[in-house]
Amino acid sequence: MNRNQVWIKSLLVITALILETGVWAQEAVPAHAKATAEGKAAGHSIKSWVVDKERSKYVAVLSNGAVMEIDMKGKWLRTSTPISEQKLPPLIVATVDKYVGDGYEVDNYIRIEDATDGDLFAVDITSDDEDATLLIDKKGKVLRKEGR
Known part of the structure; x- marks a missing residue:
């Protein structure tokens, strides 16, 4: 399975996690991950966080429906945004x-x-x-x- 196939499937898994119990409070997310997300959010607020321990990353769900992925060290990986x-x-x-x-x-x-x-x-x-x-x-x- 290539990286983009994994990414698309990850987006579906992340959505499922958000709907279940994987949502973290903003206060529980490390400062370095929060700083990265806030810097890349382009003025959109962060609505929720998911920690994906299996793939070693944090996922931020933004107010515009975008999903941002950040590695455990705080490096931005990708942002996926629904577009009309x-x-x-x-x-x-x-x-x-x-x-x-x-x-x-x-x-x-x-x-x-x-x-x-x-x-x-x-x-x-x-x-x-x-x-x-x-x-x-x-x-x-x-x-x-x-x-x-």
Whole structure:
């Protein structure tokens, strides 16, 4: 399983953790992790925290629906933000439109800012035969098509 597949599955696991018992109080999060999150939150407040001990990271859920991942040392790893179709860059729209033309329905647009891979977009596509997530770079190139 590659790193981006793990990331997408991690986002689902993190969401499940938030809905269960993994939410931490702001006071219980180490200062170095809080400082990193606050510095990268772009004016959005932090609504909740999850500690993912299995993957050795903290996860901050922001008021705009974004999910930020920070390693245990306080280094920012990535931020995933839901984005509307209207706010997608033109190159991403052009790529997605090719799939719509082939009979796919599209939903769940997520902008991923990654410390290693830069800006990416994850887009869920569905047809009668397939459910998949496209991972698209900022130039509109499909890096991966992963079944869901």
